[in-house]
Amino acid sequence: MVLVVCFFVNISLGSVSVPLKSIFGSFFGTIENTNWQIIIMDFRLPKAITAILVGSGLGISGLLMQTLFRNPLAGPFVLGISSGASLGVALVILGSGLFGGIFATALISKWSIVIAASLGSFLVLLAVLAVSSKVRDTMAILIIGLMFGSITAAVVSVLSYFSSAEQLQQYIFWGFGSLSNLSWNELLIFFGIYATGLLLSIASIKGLNSLLLGDNYAKSLGLNLKQSRLIIILATSLIAGTITAFAGPIAFIGLAIPHLTRQIFKTTNHKVLLPAVFLFGAIVMLICDIISQLPTSDYMLPINAITALVGAPVVIWLLVKQRKMMF
């Protein structure tokens, strides 16, 4: 219910407010104001859907990672997914300066960034998967993911040292994250991969619940540990990887939403948590997006700043109020 309200409020608000009534009108093509129709169908609606996918997806991958790694600090990016994407994007934007010339201008289109981000996260993911099939200890995989993050961060800073201010700015803008500018075609690809990841997560619910006891207990309950671990990692990577590719490295949501949901629902059962995290993630993301648009003004704040500004105090407040972390 809240989700639906947020969805429509999100569409309605922006630098130009569109009355709710007209939103329905534009869905069915019965609206007179064609400007509004264009704003809604080509801009606001895709953005609202993106917000839902991003929020719910990051929340779910955060939940998967926290359970798999038995670590409340884990998020969707612990496997180095976002660092891989950052590296790809940095190579395209910043590295183009090194290669110079015509090459550079041709490279920096939106698709090249999306492809670079996907490729980057995919490669890092392959490396992590290869390592994780050899390493028995789940904690070791966590550390390895973090190490990959450090390596890519180092490469990015070397690249930035040799880059022009303009290129740096472009890279930083990508880092702010953005929910807008997705065409319907892009959205379709986004949704396809997201849905695959979501189905894999739903299939993992039972395994995730037995992982709450610990690896050895889970195995004694008949869980194929290696296989489930692989599926969970794959689901996270698909979801978080595409999100990063299309919307940039959106921080915080993935870490905070699962905590928020556990505090509110007071359960660690994934059968409840997964759908709840889906809803919460989507709602929070829509609200953050509404705030970032600064309704009725012409400015738009970076979504990444808003998620943390809004979310962090909420999580702190919840933890202080309940004095105990649910995990």
Place this chain on the structure above:
Amino acid sequence: MKKETSQIILKADQLSIGYKTKKAENVIASDINFELKKGQLIGLVGANGIGKSTLLRTLIKVQSALSGTISLNNRDVNTTSTLDLAKQLSIVLTESLTSKNLSVFELVALGRHPYTNWIGNLTDKDHAIVNASLSQVNITNLKDKRCYELSDGQLQKVMIARALAQDTDVIVLDEPTTHLDMYHKAYILKLLQKLTKETGKTILFSSHEIDLAIQLCDTMIVMKANDVICDQPCNLISNGVFESLFPKDLIAFDNATGSFRVKK
């Protein structure tokens, strides 16, 4: 009936346990042979570091044996799938739970996992079994509590109930009496004895409570540096097995009372 009770359920044959690295095998104990019978309570005792945990971890397939075979219900565990094994053998470990926010009922219900559908929905039968397991260990009143609210003793009972709910022929417990006071140590072991009698399950546990184990167990496995002996407690006493279990400078085994005494 007589035939049923003498049935062999868990068997170790020429078993050698330890850790394998790329370069060398670190053998902790070798040439282990024993046959455990159905419906018995079996205690595994031995000094610290002798390899009790390694043996148990090998039996429950957490780590693989260096050589030799373990058979459960006349079937080599190495050829048994994880899921089939989960229906025959359940465990209670010393490691702490990843999430202590589960309610007691939820935790015990996790024991039904090998039998539930892909998403883990409990049927009426599963509910009945979970409730029966809770009442078998007298913790029905704790049903809705969360695990972090429980004492060590209560938590141990919950873990035993979970193993019961898994409905297996064999339950293996690694040091179920650690962190418990004297009363609860006796309580837990007595409970295990009662469960073998009532349910016909075979329960194998490792413990440092040799005195209690001698009084309660049907069979004991004694691990020593070069030897693993499996026999009835009274035979073990008359053969003087316990006397050589520990260095003789501090404690001595008293055959008459079946317990260890500190040397004055």
